Amino acid sequence: MEKSAEFLRLVLNSIEEHIAVIDVSGVICFVNQSWSSYGDQNQCLSNDNWTAINYLSICDQASLTGDEFGRQAGTGIRQVISGQAASYSLEYPCHSDEEHRWFMMYVSPFEFDNANYYVITHQDVTERKLAELAVEKLARLDGLTDIYNRRAFDEFLQKEWKLCSTLQQPISLALIDLDHFKQLNDCYGHLAGDDCLKQVAQLLKGLSDSPRRWCARYGGEEFALIMGNLDAVKARQVCEEFFEQIQHLNIPNIGSPIASFMTASIGLAEAWPTNKTSAIDLLNKADNLLYTAKEKGRNCIEVSRQSPNSEWKQLSVI
Secondary structure, three states, X not given: OOOHHHHHHHHHHHOOOEEEEEEOOOEEEEEOHHHHHHHHHOOOOOOOOOOOOEXXXXXXXXXXXXXXXXXXHHHHHHHHHHOOOOOEEEEEEOOOOOOOOEEEEEEEEEEEOOEEEEEEEEEEOHHHHHHHHHHHHHHHEOOOOOOEOHHHHHHHHHHHHHHHHHHOOOEEEEEEEEOOHHHHHHHHOHHHHHHHHHHHHHHHHHXXXXXXXXXXXXXXXXXXXXXXXXXXXXXXXXXXXXXXHHHHHOOEOOOOOOOOEXXXXXXXXXXXXXXXXXXXXXXXXXXXXXXXXXXXXXXXEEEEEOOOOOOHHHOEEO
16 A cells, blocks of 8 residues: 555544553653544643653653552553563553543553554543442442441441541541431331431531541441541541530430430540551440440440550540
């Protein structure tokens, strides 16, 4: 075909994936139209035709700013160039102010005219990624109450504990048990019980309006509220607000010996994570406090505090 070069250029420019070719030093030799258009639309570093720009240098500059994906991309490309790897791929986020986006980068080598070159493609995988995240979220949700389940609670507690340990911040955990829930089920039926659980879950969801707060159904009629960077004094205010809101719901529970409406008992524990304590210690402390609240007659909050850098034995009830 006499016009094979032009034919190939048109083919490459018709492909939606962003394509670039670099040489052994990382200098860009060719980009297709999709690559150029994306660069123009997102104000990426480029000259008129992207050639002479060193792609590895761009990765290195991103790495210096703390971009872990930039570091990984640079390392992966160099492994292909050196022959340590036959190819390389990396999924990475590339979010804009308007939307969340993810791309998959592929790197593969080829030889032309006794010289080595490397094709880099970036494929938009946002639709697939959003679908995966939706499925993952569903796996973490409690089917009845539409808040996080016990599995998600365990993950978030560990995550928040590590973050508070790194930042030297307090973490508070409230375990909540609905008082005499069995009596509600017995008097009004399981559908009424389910509706009660849903309403309580929505209250907790409303109180979890911070990125550092997580609410979950802990099991049965028990719920949990994780509060990162919140000490027991402020966390108690959150729990007291929950107390007021559940009273306003006025869910009938005529079988309860302590009130004619649904009430709750709460065990609230504060911790300052150290290498001598763990998230399990915090969980056990909150569970013990919940047990104490029940023993004292229910419909109350039992709270403990821990001073920074103190041992657990120095906890005091407030």
